[in-house]
Amino acid sequence: MEISTTTWIILAGGLATYLTRIGGHLLLSRFSSIHPRVEAALNAVPAAVLTTLVAPAAVFSGPAEAATIIVAALAALYLPGMAVFVVGWVAILAFRALIG
Amino acid sequence: MNPRRDMIDGVMAATPGMLAAAPFGLLFGALAVDNGLSVFEVVLMSVAIFGGASQMVGIDLFGDRIAPWLIVLSIFAVNFRHVLYSAVIGRHTGSWTAWQRALGFFFLVDPQFAEAEKRAESGKPLSFIWFASGGLTFYAAWILESWLGAVFGSLVENPADYGIDFLLPVYFLVLVMGFRKRSSWLPVVLVSAVASIGAYVLVGSPWHVSIGALAGVAVAAAIGARPKIMME
Numbered sequence: 001m002e003i004s005t006t007t008w009i010i011l012a013g014g015l016a017t018y019l020t021r022i023g024g025h026l027l028l029s030r031f032s033s034i035h036p037r038v039e040a041a042l043n044a045v046p047a048a049v050l051t052t053l054v055a056p057a058a059v060f061s062g063p064a065e066a067a068t069i070i071v072a073a074l075a076a077l078y079l080p081g082m083a084v085f086v087v088g089w090v091a092i093l094a095f096r097a098l099i100g
Numbered sequence: 101m102n103p104r105r106d107m108i109d110g111v112m113a114a115t116p117g118m119l120a121a122a123p124f125g126l127l128f129g130a131l132a133v134d135n136g137l138s139v140f141e142v143v144l145m146s147v148a149i150f151g152g153a154s155q156m157v158g159i160d161l162f163g164d165r166i167a168p169w170l171i172v173l174s175i176f177a178v179n180f181r182h183v184l185y186s187a188v189i190g191r192h193t194g195s196w197t198a199w200q201r202a203l204g205f206f207f208l209v210d211p212q213f214a215e216a217e218k219r220a221e222s223g224k225p226l227s228f229i230w231f232a233s234g235g236l237t238f239y240a241a242w243i244l245e246s247w248l249g250a251v252f253g254s255l256v257e258n259p260a261d262y263g264i265d266f267l268l269p270v271y272f273l274v275l276v277m278g279f280r281k282r283s284s285w286l287p288v289v290l291v292s293a294v295a296s297i298g299a300y301v302l303v304g305s306p307w308h309v310s311i312g313a314l315a316g317v318a319v320a321a322a323i324g325a326r327p328k329i330m331m332e
Contacts, residue, residue: 006141009168013158013175014148020179021208024186025193025201041321044288045184046217047279048316050210050272051289052296052309053153057269059297065266072270076277082116084277088270092263 064095106230113219114234117211118241120271123264124152125242129249132159142250146243151209152268154178155246157306178306181313185213192216192226200228207235214275283325292316 058069072088079087125146132142137159145155154175161171185208193201208216212235220226279285296312303311 004141005168006137006162007144009162009171010141010145010148010158012168012172013145013154014150016172016176017149017151017154017179017182018206020176020182021186022202022205024183024188025190025205026186027183028187028190037321037324040284040324041317042184042188043282044284044317044320045181045188045313046214047276047282047285047288048292048320049181049184049309049313050214050276050279051292051316052312053210053272054269054276055293055296055312056300056305056308057266058273060300061266061269065269068266068270069273072273073277076274081274081278084274085116085120085267085271088273089263089267092266092270096263 063099064092067095067099068092103227103229106225106227107233109224110230110232110234111237113215113230114212114238117215117271118238120267121152121211121238121242122245124268125245126249127265128152128155128159129246129251130253131156131249132246133250133253135159135162137162137250139247139250143243143247146246149175150206150239150242151175151179151182152242153306153309174306177310180310182208182213184313184317185210189213189216189220189226192220193228195225196228200232204228204231204235207232207239209235209238210272211275212238214278218278284320284323287323288316288320291319 054069058066068088068091071091072084075087076084128146129142132145132155133139137145145158149155149158157174157178158171161174186205189205189208190201193204196204212231215234216226216231219230276289292312292315295315296308299308299311
């Protein structure tokens with residue numbers, strides 16, 4: 001069976017992705033103790049990364065999307081995660097109908 | 101420790117993220133076929149890579165006759181954040197064997213990472229059973245959705261009509277807000293937001309993810325406050 005270039009790219013992309021998922025642990029487990037600043041940095045990773053997946057989408061998608069992010073962020077101060085998710089879904093539909 | 105309980109908890113924890121990602125699995129399959137991939141290649145991509153944003157970037161580049169190594173590098177760049185996830189989660193996997201780690205880390209996608217961190221912070225053990233059952237559920241659903249999307253390419257004809265094209269940013273926002281009691285949370289989020297928006301304009305996607313995240317992490321390291329991991 002002939003293996004296409006696309007298939008090779010996909011397999012290489014899969015290997016590259018797996019290396020990112022196993023790599024951080026393999027590199028870090030070589031050190032017996034972790035410096036407090038490194039620990040603080042690692043602790044900030046989830047909020048830092050996930051923010052970069054939200055901020056440009058909030059700013060560059062349009063007014064309805066920006067308004068949705070603001071409403072969902074406020075709702076998150078008072079409601080559990082799944083409820084905020086539903087609020088966000090209703091908000092995007094409502095804002096798109098109202099302000100486009 | 102109750103393996104059966106852990107298995108149910110793991111699947112339950114993975115479910116919201118799985119539901120949020122479902123429209124994107126369908127959309128990915130439909131767009132990939134539209135960009136000239138075969139159904140086999142679409143499914144292979146979800147099986148081998150298992151990372152929504154990087155798969156979207158990949159199919160976008162396949163159409164433009166770009167050098168293969170550059171496509172692989174782009175996929176690597178989009179997923180580079182997983183290096184940091186892996187380092188964080190690795191601290192909680194003391195009870196895992198080497199083979200369990202080799203297998204488990206394959207499932208370390210964004211929502212699974214966030215749920216695993218929440219689990220570890222709540223003081224419950226991050227058992228391999230918990231992690232693998234959630235990860236495997238998510239993985240199987242992702243493969244199934246991309247296959248469905250590819251076969252019925254017209255199933256998600258105009259996702260904007262139903263608002264589902266914007267569900268992933270909303271879901272990521274929910275995760276960000278869930279971490280708000282951590283030390284240095286506000287400066288980290290503000291700097292990451294500004295840096296990612298700036299990089300999005302000046303450098304372009306997908307680099308805004310790595311650049312924005314590094315800026316936020318650098319702020320946390322500069323402040324250097326002791327993490328309050330167990331105090332939430």
